[in-house]
Amino acid sequence: MKFSHLALLAAVVAAVFATTEAKAFPVALEPSKDNTLYDDGGAGLRSNGKGKDIFAGKTAGGGSIVRQRAVLAFEGLSLLPTPLTVNSATLVLSLTKTISGNQTVALHRLLADWGEGTSNATSSEGQGVPATTGDATWTHRFFNTATWSAPGGDFSGSASASRLVGSGSGPYAWNSTTLATDVTGWISTPTTNFGWIVIGNEASGGSAKRFGSRESSAFSERPRLVLDVTTPAPLDHFFCYKAKNSPGAFKFLKQNATIADAIMPETVWQLFKPVSLCTPANKNNEGVTDEETHLEGYWTKAIKEVTVPPPTTTVSVTNQFHLAEALVVKTGKLDRLLVPTSKCVDQPVGTCPLDLAPPAVDNPVDHYACYKVTVSSNGPAFDPIPNVSVSDQFIDPAKDFTLSKPTHLCVAADKNQEGIKRPLYNLMCYKAEKALDAPAHVKQKKLHTSNQFGHERMDTLKEEELCVPSSIIVR
Numbered sequence: 348m349k350f351s352h353l354a355l356l357a358a359v360v361a362a363v364f365a366t367t368e369a370k371a372f373p374v375a376l377e378p379s380k381d382n383t384l385y386d387d388g389g390a391g392l393r394s395n396g397k398g399k400d401i402f403a404g405k406t407a408g409g410g411s412i413v414r415q416r417a418v419l420a421f422e423g424l425s426l427l428p429t430p431l432t433v434n435s436a437t438l439v440l441s442l443t444k445t446i447s448g449n450q451t452v453a454l455h456r457l458l459a460d461w462g463e464g465t466s467n468a469t470s471s472e473g474q475g476v477p478a479t480t481g482d483a484t485w486t487h488r489f490f491n492t493a494t495w496s497a498p499g500g501d502f503s504g505s506a507s508a509s510r511l512v513g514s515g516s517g518p519y520a521w522n523s524t525t526l527a528t529d530v531t532g533w534i535s536t537p538t539t540n541f542g543w544i545v546i547g548n549e550a551s552g553g554s555a556k557r558f559g560s561r562e563s564s565a566f567s568e569r570p571r572l573v574l575d576v577t578t579p580a581p582l583d584h585f586f587c588y589k590a591k592n593s594p595g596a597f598k599f600l601k602q603n604a605t606i607a608d609a610i611m612p613e614t615v616w617q618l619f620k621p622v623s624l625c626t627p628a629n630k631n632n633e634g635v636t637d638e639e640t641h642l643e644g645y646w647t648k649a650i651k652e653v654t655v656p657p658p659t660t661t662v663s664v665t666n667q668f669h670l671a672e673a674l675v676v677k678t679g680k681l682d683r684l685l686v687p688t689s690k691c692v693d694q695p696v697g698t699c700p701l702d703l704a705p706p707a708v709d710n711p712v713d714h715y716a717c718y719k720v721t722v723s724s725n726g727p728a729f730d731p732i733p734n735v736s737v738s739d740q741f742i743d744p745a746k747d748f749t750l751s752k753p754t755h756l757c758v759a760a761d762k763n764q765e766g767i768k769r770p771l772y773n774l775m776c777y778k779a780e781k782a783l784d785a786p787a788h789v790k791q792k793k794l795h796t797s798n799q800f801g802h803e804r805m806d807t808l809k810e811e812e813l814c815v816p817s818s819i820i821v822r
Contacts, residue, residue, distance in 0.1 A: 386412060402555055427771060642685040642715065661821075663675050732750040791805075
């Protein structure tokens with residue numbers, strides 16, 4: 348990947364997000380399907396549904412294929428919380444091969460559904476392979492039962508976005524108000540969500556551009572649709588403190604719970620003891636939406652009689668700190684469950700109600716299953732994030748932290764089959780190291796907490812993590 352292209356992509360995305368509201372949430376989606384339409388003289392017999400590349404443009408000759416057009420769609424839009432506003436939409440494709448210089452490549456909204464079969468070309472993939480059942484081809488929407496109304500695809504005559512694609516490999520970004528309008532329309536009317544067709548220069552031979560597909564083994568080469576959305580109830584940042592039960596009464600009694608999430612099927616775990624208390628945090632003066640709902644973290648232990656799934660999974664993470672390139676992490680063991688919790692500071696003593704109510708059942712904050720993480724070698728290196736301002740109910744005035752490394756990925760979880768409220772909202776947690784001149788944490792004693800597991804008294808011990816709202820793609 349060449350730095351110039353990465354810098355360009357970062358500038359494009361940064362410019363888009365600089366114009367949006369502070370509580371806007373970045374969402375990244377990979378295609379649910381992609382394919383290449385190969386012009387084989389109208390026969391419509393070739394495709395590449397499972398290939399690692401997609402193509403757009405005109406070949407240099409030497410084969411039976413003349414033109415190539417890529418198609419891709421994003422069914423994951425159906426998971427977005429509603430109502431919402433799509434502030435911007437950016438499609439990122441990674442160029443993997445070309446023999447030409449600058450060529451205009453345009454995105455057009457598709458007007459009919461199409462398929463991705465099991466066809467899988469080899470070598471450079473430029474000629475495709477014989478189509479299989481359900482494949483999109485130059486002639487067919489679904490081979491060989493449904494055809495396009497016109498060979499080459501049914502699409503809007505007006506481009507939704509276009510840009511020059513050069514000869515340097517790496518990411519290229521398409522962004523326009525029309526792309527955002529397309530996505531908004533697909534969310535409001537899912538039956539029209541057929542995605543885009545990618546059309547290159549079809550007038551000059553040798554103009555073809557090859558991009559990574561969703562099947563590419565290199566995560567950085569896969570297409571990404573990056574959206575900036577706002578919702579009526581965005582998820583807050585959370586600042587987590589290492590914590591324990593206060594001496595005396597009102598201690599947590601260990602118990603079992605079933606947990607299921609995007610990484611792990613339903614499995615029984617023992618909640619052993621509280622290990623953290625997370626407060627809604629004002630990060631970089633972006634504000635707090637819900638000051639009442641906290642998250643209490645319980646240490647989880649696998650039950651010996653239950654088979655626990657293999658813990659290592661690769662996940663790409665997109666948030667305000669990782670826009671131009673996703674952070675790619677490998678998950679380790681599940682070591683805590685975050686539970687929506689009410690909290691009261693008993694100062695002066697006796698002011699907290701003994702019947703402190705837990706968060707309402709319809710509260711939009713989910714439970715979160717937290718996995719230890721390490722940065723994957725199959726992605727960009729992690730650089731510490733300095734000068735992150737944080738204030739909360741225990742930090743006032745704000746003080747600066749350096750986010751030194753990723754520590755936990757906390758995935759929206761279905762606890763005890765209660766469901767997941769907002770599956771796209773997850774939390775990426777980073778070790779938070781305070782600035783040298785910042786005051787030390789003042790331990791909080793005998794905090795009153797209440798959640799679905801009962802009432803407790805909690806003591807905070809030290810500052811631990813900042814957890815940032817994030818969207819994830821599980822690889």
